[in-house]
Amino acid sequence: MTKEVEYKTYTISELSKAFDVTPRALRLYEESGILSPKREGSKRVYFERDKVRLRLLLRGKRLGYSLAEIKELFDIYESNSGEEGQLLLLLETMEVKRKQLETKKIDVEIALQEIEKVTNTARKTLKEISATKN
Template sequence: MPNKEVTYSISELADEFDITPRTLRHYEELGLLTPRRRGNTRIYSHKDRFRLALTIRGKRLGFSLAEMRELFELYDADHRSRPQLHSMVAMIAEKRASLRQQQEDIERVLAELDAADIKARETLENMKHH
């Protein structure tokens, strides 16, 4: 029994990731996805599906589409290339620092919201007793 590669249509990926086919075509234009073609039909591979998931997650975390493409290009490139590996390590370190700062900011805002919530609830409770 031959091992058949799992593939996806544009509508299957659009539905799965709750995005439009236009978004998928845009990601393809930017070089993030590289579906095969059968006539006018795009045939997406498991690699395309994985990269789409990474792209969507990366966008949520603040990566630009250009940064995602650069990461994919660095990953696909010859892993024995020192300059490219240095670029990838530097980019990851920069994004990690940015995400840690965002995490600290979020934790600070959550603490302020918690304090405001407690104060508002105490004030409401005191109003009940007067």
């Protein structure tokens, strides 16, 4: 008794709409070795795995990582043989990334504080203006 599992698949345009990226970008991500859709003839067929990776990829981009860096991360993560050396490499890499992200987090928070300051000052001035008007 074979267990039939339905895998949802996506065409390039479906995936591109779903994530608001162009097909061109998806092809580039493939060329960069990050996505690897199956083929049906010459047409790309994307599976859940690709969707997951694309989601991570885009988050990575928003965080400022280059495609090369993102691929590197995927590679390290996947090449993980469960072997000790590999695991240690993984841990080191993650530690580096973690520190970068903590720094970024601080950058974001400082920026938010600055925005708040500017905003408060502007609001005060506005209030004074409307008070003067009356």
